[in-house]
Amino acid sequence: MQTLKEKSKILPGYKNPMQSPRILKVVVSAGVGSFKDKNKFKVVEDRLARITGQKAAPRGAKISIASFKSRQGDTVGYQVTLRGKRMHDFLERLVHIAMPRTKDFRGISPDSADEMGNYTLGIKEHTIFPETADEELKDVFGFSITIVTTAKSKSEVVTFLTHLGFPFKK
Numbered sequence: 001m002q003t004l005k006e007k008s009k010i011l012p013g014y015k016n017p018m019q020s021p022r023i024l025k026v027v028v029s030a031g032v033g034s035f036k037d038k039n040k041f042k043v044v045e046d047r048l049a050r051i052t053g054q055k056a057a058p059r060g061a062k063i064s065i066a067s068f069k070s071r072q073g074d075t076v077g078y079q080v081t082l083r084g085k086r087m088h089d090f091l092e093r094l095v096h097i098a099m100p101r102t103k104d105f106r107g108i109s110p111d112s113a114d115e116m117g118n119y120t121l122g123i124k125e126h127t128i129f130p131e132t133a134d135e136e137l138k139d140v141f142g143f144s145i146t147i148v149t150t151a152k153s154k155s156e157v158v159t160f161l162t163h164l165g166f167p168f169k170k
Contacts, residue, residue, distance in 0.1 A: 021117065021157065024148045024150060026146070026147050027079060027081050027082075027146040028051070028079070028081075028143060029059070029144055030056075030078050030079075031143075032141075040139060044056075052086070052090055057078065060072070060074060061075075091147075091164075093129070095166055097129075098129050108121060113157045117151030118148050120145070120147075121145045123145065127140055
């Protein structure tokens, strides 16, 4: 069985292998705005680090919003940017292990691709990853995964990810 990295080198429809799209980076981000308890921030940071294999960086609020009781610079989320081997390992686990464990999974939507060749996927429960399955279910959070590619259009990124083995809805 070929890995995602090996599959991305062999794309039909291109005269030169250097013309085919590549995955540049994967950005995993989770918001913690709904948590009132500051200890849950550490839980989100720790579990994102377990899932991705890399320490999560805190992201601060850009502006103060009084109705949300947030001040400029307060931590509102965590983000991890993956490149290279960690990126490919994370995508392998996402496609082959985590997505099939999702409840009532019927494929991911091709509409989540944007016109610049990126694909954003939302995960509702972080517990679909085996690294966090044995923990308490009261602190379940969702996060988003953005796959940044060199594809030029929405249709090209969907075709590229389908070729890599991402399970899209029919």
